[in-house]
Amino acid sequence: MRPQKVEDKALLIGLMSVLSSKGYDGSSLNELAESSGLQKASLYHRFPAGKKEITSAVLNYVNEWIHKNIYLLLINQSITPAERLNEAIKNINNLYNDGESICILRSLSMNTGIEIFGEQIKETMQLWINGFTAFGKDCGYEDAVAQEKAYQVLVNIQGSLIVSKGLNSTNPYKAALKSIQDMYKLE
Known part of the structure; x- marks a missing residue:
């Protein structure tokens, strides 16, 4: 039997969907394996x-x-x-599927995930904070104000995703995106 072929990006997105929804544990x-489109043996390979x-x-x-x-x-x-912020918000919205997706950083910040991957999670969050x-x-x-706003952006997005999931409504997430635009007062 020939080995299965799955593109790296599709493979990682499939794997991310399971890890985001179920966490590491x-x-x-x-x-x-099922989410990746590979057999378990191919995934291990x-x-x-x-x-x-x-x-x-x-x-x-x-x-x-x-x-x-x-x-x-x-x-x-x-x-x-203004263009940078609008494009960043558009990209964030794409990343979180209009507020429907669970953030993998949050999912892996629980239990064993944070113990094993804490440095990678911190590095990724810091990259977000550094950019903002x-x-x-x-x-x-x-x-100091720029950094405070950057932290608030991350908190707004992460918190709104949790609240949106809990309320089964993307309205809190959409409000968070709007609050980020309002926070910077750009024309």
């Missing part, structure tokens, strides 16, 4: 260290996505601040 290798290596690869993918689609965008001074801090400085805010 709740995700089984059978579920991960790609990730010989199992679930730990799978989760690390997914976190690396998320970190790279945030670096490219949020951080680099927010620090790009060749684009107006630099953006805030470009908008004319002093360092």
